[in-house]
Amino acid sequence: MHETPESDRELGNLGPHSPGFGGNWLDAAWESLSERNREILTWRARRETLNAIGTEFGLTRERIRQIESQGAKLLVRAQEIFDPNLPIKILEYLGDQSAVPDDVIAALLGTRAPAAATILLKQLGVQPPVVRSGPLIGYWSANPKALDAQLKALTERFPLSNEEFGQTAHALNIPPAAPLGVILEKDYRAELTELGWVRANRGARDRAYLWLRQQGEPRTVLEIANVAGASEHATRETMRRDEAFAQVRPEGTWALTDWRVQGADQRYANAVDVLVEVLRDLGPLDYAELRAEIQKRYPVGEWRVAQCLSSNLIGRNAAGLYDLAERGAEPIEDAEPQRPKHIQASGNVVGVEVPVTHDVLRGSGIPVNRWLTWYLGLRTAPSTRYFALGNGDDELSVRRMTSNSQLSSLRAQALSLGVAEGCTLVLLLRLDSNTASLRHACTPELCPAR
Template sequence: MAYDIKTASEAMLASIPKRSAAVLEKRFGLAKSGKRFTLEAIGNSYGITRERVRQIEADGLNRIRKASEFSNLEPLFLSFTEYIKQQGGIVAESQLFSHFSNENVPSEAVRFLLTLHPNVIYRGESDIWHSRWGLDGIMMDSIEHALQRVSDVIKLKEETIAYEQLANMMQKELAAESVATPSHAILSAYIAISKQIDKNYFNQWGHTSSSLVRPRGVRDLAYLVFQQAGAPMHFSAAAERIREVATARRVHAQTVHNELIKDNRFVLVGRGMYGLSEWGYEPGTVQDIIIRALSSGPLSKDALVEKVLHKRQVKENTILINLQNRKRFKKFSDGTYGNVV
């Protein structure tokens, strides 16, 4: 008899004593609520130790594996195995849930049956890995070693990278581990098991410790928006763009404006217009910009105007008016301008 996933999990619980089934139901969250209970919580409800609960859980799983109904799970086990193979031999648990569960098939039932599967390997969640399932421990090690080396490299970068560059890095490290060159779909499945590699709102990849990948506030979000735009923006436009890309965050234009003022990565270049200091824009008044432009020697009017406009978005006439300040600037006989020493 072939089962669907939900029916299969119910049938397996029905094949063992009620107390064992109740413990497994709580441990795997197989009740309608989907809530998973800790060993301690279950122990307290039965007046037994955590270790005793662990023993009952292990015994219950062994009883199911020995039950006559267990052989009916073969088609489901085969479907799990084939899917993991298609994903390159290792896959994040969340991805398995996305594929096999739906509104009628709870993910808890999928996890329960995977736990009963005799030919798959489970590796739990950690600080650097998501929960994942695989078919071969050595291959899983190889893929994880490759991912870790790539993670170490991108952590040192002060910028994000395109997916193509990340893919090339991964393929190189996988080859070093004697893992066959994967398709892009498989490569994506590999990357998905790492907590250290991710993309930002603009599909730029990097290490998750970087604010370029995981923005920590409005300032970081604004910086990403400006980087993506590649040109100065009005603070209200930046706020609108943040709302577009980071839908979970509701920010007001004035909030963005206040953050831009406080962060030296941003420079006021016009009325409400900001640019990034890394683009060459400099803080200060137009007069300050002119003084710095002339610090290395006199310049012609056209050369000076061009230099100032690279640093600040102002009208040419504003620059010329500032040049009339004879306490700061002087005009030489050849028509060039210099600072008053």
């Protein structure tokens, strides 16, 4: 003979139309338990220990476990009879929410007995979210680890102003009902200040950052230290070691690196540094991806990005993507540019017209067309070729860089020829002997030096 389960016998007089149903099957099932058992189950729902409950009610640990097991089975059996689709409905409602409050779940279940809801949810596999200190009692989730991951992602973005905090929490899908302030300060070493949220172990640095950003312009280290709550020396050293800050010279004030204030120490020495960092961070990229990422990190035009691709630190891999030469990418040599009229070549001899300018006479380097460096075999950057100048006592260098190509100073030789600003020189380079000579090429009657 088939034996009726004890839970079914207890539920036998409960149904949607029975006097004992009371309009809600979960409340009715809960009320069918003895008052003492309901009280014991309520203690367990509050996560009281078996020892504490045993002391209070004069019961053994084993007897408490039996009462807990029987009560849970009764509630689950009631659910199976009266609402068999409840597990699916609850999981659909929870979705990817990382923390849903007790009262919301109780309203969903239509119960006035929160302990009954807690016990039933655990039996159905729904758990409280778990943060660093343990389960977050009073909240539920289908993925107990989700809230911890969200809070870690949130604190990784610190420091944040109050407005940014709310926006970031929303973007990370952190439910507004979660008691974020309490959890963050207790478990995630975060601190709410008048400026916003900071990391407790980097509070002085983060307060300095938020305040300086709020000011919007460079400030003295004393002003920053007063807000940061640290000494001038400690504040200066903190900012000096932190890439987010830059010292403005010669004033000695401090700014945020992102502002790119003139005279401030910058994170990147040049655009090539950015290009190398991007490829090191992200791996091989096509040109569009590479350009977009460089311009995201550094204010530079597309023409400058293209120039940087001639660096001998960069090349193309077998798949045609840009990558670092140190990872085996083949450096990209310049294609032959169009030869300008002021440069002539015949075999191993190249002649270059050099206008005498104020910069030439003061000893500056002299920009030259890229065709010259290409013809000299300088087809990646940086690369240099040297020529003995005059009697061999002086040396001329021709240098190819990513941004330009240039000759070294010709000041001494130009002055020895008696030229003046506005004159024309011709530089002759002999490639077979790596020698160079300089001539005064003005028509006598039109020479500015006469």
